[in-house]
Amino acid sequence: MSGMGQIERFADLVVRAGVNVQPGQGVVVDSDTAHLEIARAVVAAAYRAGAGWVEVNFQDGPIQRSGVDRATVEALSASRPWALARIDQWRAAGVASIGLVGDPDPHLFDGADPVRLAARRHDEVRARRDALFAGDMRWSLVAAPNPGWAEQIFGEPDMDRLWAAVSTAMRLDSADPAAEWQTRSATLTARAKQLDELDLDEVRYLGEGTDLVVGLPPRARWTGGGLVDHAGIPYLPNLPTEEVFTSPDLNRAEGTIRVTRPMVIAGQLIKGLRVTFKDGRIDEVDADEGADVIRAQIETDEGARHLGEVSLVDRDSRIAEAGIVFHNTLYDENAGCHVAWGQSFPWSVEGGLAMTPEQRAAVGLNSSGVHTDVVIGGDGMTVRGTGPGGTVDIIRDDEWVL
Known part of the structure; x- marks a missing residue:
């Protein structure tokens, strides 16, 4: 071709x-x-x-x-x-x-x-x-x-x-890439529905250098496989996309993450990033390269220190299949589990789109001028969810097992 x-x-x-x-x-x-x-x-x-x-x-x-x-x-x-x-x-x-x-x-x-x-x-x-x-x-x-x-x-x-x-x-190697994405979207939508049915209160990420517990707001809803606008027209906000995600309670994050893929923020390469959360806020930032860029970013507004997204991606991903580090967040975030600090997604809580900013904040949705995704998944990553039915493994050793 x-x-x-x-x-x-x-x-x-x-x-x-x-x-x-x-x-x-x-x-x-x-x-x-x-x-x-x-x-x-x-x-x-x-x-x-x-x-x-x-x-x-x-x-x-x-x-x-x-x-x-x-x-x-x-x-x-x-x-x-x-x-x-x-x-x-x-x-x-x-x-x-x-x-x-x-x-x-x-x-x-x-x-x-x-x-x-x-x-x-x-x-x-x-x-x-x-x-x-x-x-x-x-x-x-x-x-x-x-x-x-x-x-x-x-x-x-x-x-x-x-x-x-x-x-x-991007599945451009298929006869009909758009049809291939419809099929993949259906799989991701089904995974989101599975998670909604568990009515999870928190998720825990466990991997090399990562042990992070993140709380979810009441009536949290997971998204996967794209969105639908007011007129009922489907679309994919990110291409490629391999994730299911939701927004956490901005006040509930405890632990440490180790970022597993390099990232570019404001034109600067960040390597070996490690971030510690305490009482829902970023407490410490360290990196092999570029820590000052992250420290400056999280000072731009109060919401920049709080999480706005938690996301689940397993090894059954075309990004992972490509077998390379893309050095591009849009791609690399779809190779493994990731979280993001900054702006939340209002539709992640049932009725959230109709809420005022004050109401969203009251249920734990974050507001910020930034939204920075960081990959923490890959080989060895395990994610557990806890809800009314107890604790279950969602991803085990980077494989979806729910």
Whole structure:
């Protein structure tokens, strides 16, 4: 299969199975300039699917680095009313949102001030996230192959090898990738239903360097296999996705995690991360490389120190099957169990979408301008759940056994 053929299949999958573009719908694509060829293919696929209009918002790493180095923290985090108005208009129109992510240069922000690097326009982040999480905009995030990503994985910009790995992970190697994702989604949905029926109060992650107990809020509901918007249209917020997940009680997390895969935060590579939780909050952060980036991030708001997601992934995953560390959170989080600090998912509690922010906080859902996933699973990982029926193994030695 040629590179262009793969790009077209990739774009078609994102449009059809990812955001599931409908006739006449507006589409917004966020992309780095390094993903220009893929962005063009996504736009073409969206129009083939009947999109009414497509807008691409390009970002560029070196331009972002200039801002981090030269702008003040206040300027980097200042509110922009016109940007908020645009998000409101997208939300009212039910626009589909596609994000092409992936760091073309993982060392671009080496040496940058961690505080400036962590600065965010939190009102814009929240407005966009609120629109997505409320179900007003279907969205899909997908990592776009690029030479810098290939070099980070393989030590050389081998795009053929990267596309082969991405094809495995995204099921592009099948006759009908969208149909394959429907089948996988059904499996993940069934697993979420199993967990809902247990009415769990807490989950415990046990692995090398990890022993973490996380409490769940009352009426917690698990999600797997995608979401459905207000009109009943299904979509996949992340491609690929191999997880079932929910949001924990922000006040109930005790223990330590060891992150098992490298991660990139704000353009900085983090290795050997270890985090300790006490009384629901991040208490200590240590790492072989990049600890200051995490410490700066969790100081951006109070919610950044609390968990917003717990997720279950076993070895029966196309990401794990690919057999490599992708150095991309969107992929690597689907190779093993993970947790995330920061923003919760409001639909994770029965009736949560209709709750006010105050009501969500009262039941234990977290609110933050960040949402950072970290992988803690892999070989040897065991996850146990405790509920009214007692304690059961959900995953044992990285295999789903429930």
